[in-house]
Amino acid sequence: MTVNGVRRGGSVEPRRTLADFLRDDLELTGTHVGCEHGVCGSCTVIVDGRTVRSCLMLAVQAAGREVTTIEGVASGGGLGPLQQALQDSHGFQCGFCTPGFVMQATAFLRTHPDAREPEVREALSGNICRCTGYQGIIDGVLLAVQRSQH
Amino acid sequence: MKLPQFAYEAPATVAEAVDLLADYQDEANVLAGGQSLVPLLALRLARPAVLIDINGLDELAGVSVTDDRVVIGAMTREYMAEESATVSAAVPLLAAALPLIGHEAIRSRGTIGGSLAHADPAAELPAVARALEAEFVVRSRSGERVIPAADWFEGYLSTSRRPDEILVEVWFPVAGPDSGAAFQEVSRRHGDFAMVGLAVSLTLADGAISDARLAFSGIADVPVRAAEAEALLVGEEPSAELFAAAARRATAAIEPPADLHGSSEYRQKVAAVLVRRGLRAAADNVYERQ
Numbered sequence: 001m002t003v004n005g006v007r008r009g010g011s012v013e014p015r016r017t018l019a020d021f022l023r024d025d026l027e028l029t030g031t032h033v034g035c036e037h038g039v040c041g042s043c044t045v046i047v048d049g050r051t052v053r054s055c056l057m058l059a060v061q062a063a064g065r066e067v068t069t070i071e072g073v074a075s076g077g078g079l080g081p082l083q084q085a086l087q088d089s090h091g092f093q094c095g096f097c098t099p100g101f102v103m104q105a106t107a108f109l110r111t112h113p114d115a116r117e118p119e120v121r122e123a124l125s126g127n128i129c130r131c132t133g134y135q136g137i138i139d140g141v142l143l144a145v146q147r148s149q150h
Numbered sequence: 151m152k153l154p155q156f157a158y159e160a161p162a163t164v165a166e167a168v169d170l171l172a173d174y175q176d177e178a179n180v181l182a183g184g185q186s187l188v189p190l191l192a193l194r195l196a197r198p199a200v201l202i203d204i205n206g207l208d209e210l211a212g213v214s215v216t217d218d219r220v221v222i223g224a225m226t227r228e229y230m231a232e233e234s235a236t237v238s239a240a241v242p243l244l245a246a247a248l249p250l251i252g253h254e255a256i257r258s259r260g261t262i263g264g265s266l267a268h269a270d271p272a273a274e275l276p277a278v279a280r281a282l283e284a285e286f287v288v289r290s291r292s293g294e295r296v297i298p299a300a301d302w303f304e305g306y307l308s309t310s311r312r313p314d315e316i317l318v319e320v321w322f323p324v325a326g327p328d329s330g331a332a333f334q335e336v337s338r339r340h341g342d343f344a345m346v347g348l349a350v351s352l353t354l355a356d357g358a359i360s361d362a363r364l365a366f367s368g369i370a371d372v373p374v375r376a377a378e379a380e381a382l383l384v385g386e387e388p389s390a391e392l393f394a395a396a397a398r399r400a401t402a403a404i405e406p407p408a409d410l411h412g413s414s415e416y417r418q419k420v421a422a423v424l425v426r427r428g429l430r431a432a433a434d435n436v437y438e439r440q
Contacts, residue, residue, distance in 0.1 A: 014158030014201070017188075036151055037189035044255055050229070051255040056188040060158070061205055104255065125340040126253025 001062045003028065004072025012059050018052075019043040021059035022069055030070035030099050034128075041127030044100040045069050051107045070099035073106055082106060085147060086140035093131035101127050105141045115145055153191045160203045164289065167204055167316055172291045174200045176313040181205070182225060182264030185256050210263070210318060215240055219321045224263025229254075231262055240324045242435065243282060243331035243351050247274040250333060253341040263317045266302075269309045272343040272368040274333060276303060280373040281349040281365035284322050288315040296321075306371040329353040329361070330435030334428040335368075336420050338411060344368055345412050346421045350428035352388075354436050359383045364396075364428070366421060369406040376400035379425065388433045390426075397425035 001008055003026060010025045019036075022028045022045070034042035036055050043054040046068040074080035079087065082105055092098045101124060108123040109115065115123070120141045121134075129137060159178075161167040171178060179198035181187055182205070190196035204210065210225035213234045220240045222231060228251055231237050231244065238245040251257055251265070251274050265275040266286070278284070279299045286297045288311050295315075302309050311317060325331065331351045335344035347367035353360050362383035364376040379400035386392050406417035 013155070015153040015155055015191075017153065020152070037192040038185060038256070039189075041253070041255065047258075050258040052258050053185075053255050055192070056184050057259065058184075058188075058203075060160075061184075061203065108254070122340050123254060126255055 001064060002066045004068055010059075014058060014060055016059045017055050018045070018047075018057040018059045018062050018067070019054035021062075022054060022067070025059075028069050028071050032096055032099055034096065034100075039128070040097070040100070041104065042097050042100040044103040044127065046103055046107050049107070049110075051104050068103070070102055073102060080106075081147060082109065082141070082144045085144035086137065089136050089140035089143050091132070091136040091140035092129075097127060097129045097131075101129070101137055105144075109141070109144065109148075113145070113148060115141070117142060120145075151192050151194065153188070154194060154197055156191075156198055157200045158203065159200060160206050162206055164207055164209060164316065164318060167202055167207065168289055168291055168314075170200070170202050171314045171316055174202070178202050178313075180267070180316060182267070183227065183260040184264075185252065185260040186264065186268045186270065204316070213237060215324065218324050220324060222262050222320050222322065224261065224267070224317045224319055226262045228252075228257035228260045228262065228265070232257060241282070241322045242325055242329075242439065243333065243349055244275075244278050244322060246331055247278045247333040247349065250274050250335060250341075250344075250347075256341070262320060266320060267309060267311060267317045269303055269307055269372075270343075271303075271306060271370060271372050272347070274335070274344075274347060274349075274367060277347055277349040277365040277367035277373040278333070279320070279322075280375055281351055281363040282322055283363075284320050286311075286317060287319045287321065288312075289318045290315040294318070303372040325351070325439075326353060327440060328355060328436060330432045330437070330439055332428045332431035332435055334424040334431065336424065346406060346417050346424060348421070348424040348428045349373075350425075350432040352383075352429065352432040352436060354388070354433075358385055358387050360385075362396075364400055364425065366400075366404070369404050369417065369421060374404070376425070383429075388429070390430075393426045393429040396429060397422040400425045 032042040034040035178200040210223040232248040335347035337344040351363040379396040
């Protein structure tokens with residue numbers, strides 16, 4: 001598979017989830033594993049352009065696919081525009097859910113570059129944050145939309 | 151939790167999948183999109199000896215249409231059906247229900263056939279299939295058979311598919327020009343399983359209702375048609391009074407399950423509200439589609 005533009009491979013048990021493969025085999029620990037049964041959204045990654053929950057996909061099913069994780073969102077070690085807008089809006093506290101939110105919002109903004117608040121709320125409804133009450137996260141995504149239009 | 155151990159098979163053709171099912175029978179689970187089965191594995195509620203992964207069966211993915219039916223391959227992802235112009239034009243009830251399934255990341259992987267074979271009574275697609283009297287095509291070594299929706303759902307997470315059969319496609323009738331549809335549900339958060347859901351399809355002829363379909367999700371161990379309310383609607387002209395009467399008729403005898411999100415009585419009241427809203431929305435949709 002290709003992960004963040006780099007060809008990666010490995011030999012794993014079929015029961016290994018993509019989330020565990022990314023974290024434990026490829027040591028890309030930015031993808032967080034929360035509930036491990038598809039409820040919390042923390043492990044969201046992008047596979048072939050669409051968001052998936054990497055705890056609900058087997059690593060073997062990602063063979064030949066193009067995977068983007070939180071490590072691949074920005075280049076050069078800095079923050080991408082969405083990440084910067086989220087930081088400026090105090091979008092996160094403990095940060096556990098952050099990678100999942102960033103991946104979901106990244107994919108969403110690609111197809112909805114001029115999204116408004118109700119659409120953003122619906123798009124992020126599958127990700128759970130136990131700290132913020134969500135307002136800062138929504139504000140951050142909307143700020144990224146606003147900045148991209150100037 | 152981590153998934154339990156299983157033997158893994160990834161057939162390249164439906165024929166291979168059918169052979170594997172014939173060999174393993176109920177020792178095997180079929181893995182479609184994995185949005186229900188993988189959680190069941192993680193929670194150890196499913197412990198198959200063998201997992202037959204059919205994600206490589208491209209022949210089972212796709213939407214096609216004949217004169218009177220839309221054929222949806224079992225491995226058609228929910229987002230694909232959601233984006234299908236054929237589905238939105240010809241099966242408006244399905245088109246209305248699809249965006250309500252889980253979240254975007256779920257619909258990226260989840261499949262039409264997987265949801266209907268999993269047969270969660272709280273899910274949207276089983277209610278849609280019951281309302282539209284969809285038909286299920288299953289294949290085994292001994293050939294194919296077609297099962298009507300009324301016979302497909304047998305109980306909680308249970309269908310009439312035999313262990314050696316694989317669901318290959320689902321047929322939905324093409325909606326006529328004078329029909330309209332709506333899917334209504336109340337859930338605590340967008341994308342959650344609804345406390346109660348309702349699939350509605352109405353057909354009008356000369357200003358009166360000529361066909362009415364109401365199917366609830368989340369009120370029993372299978373999706374439930376409201377046959378008495380349907381009979382009450384047919385032959386009448388749409389009106390708020392008629393829809394209120396249909397809501398009373400549809401919900402008089404139901405006993406939804408209770409949980410911490412709502413009592414049975416509360417869900418019964420929600421169901422009545424959904425019937426009124428759903429009928430109004432479906433009637434409006436008739437005119438929108440004309």
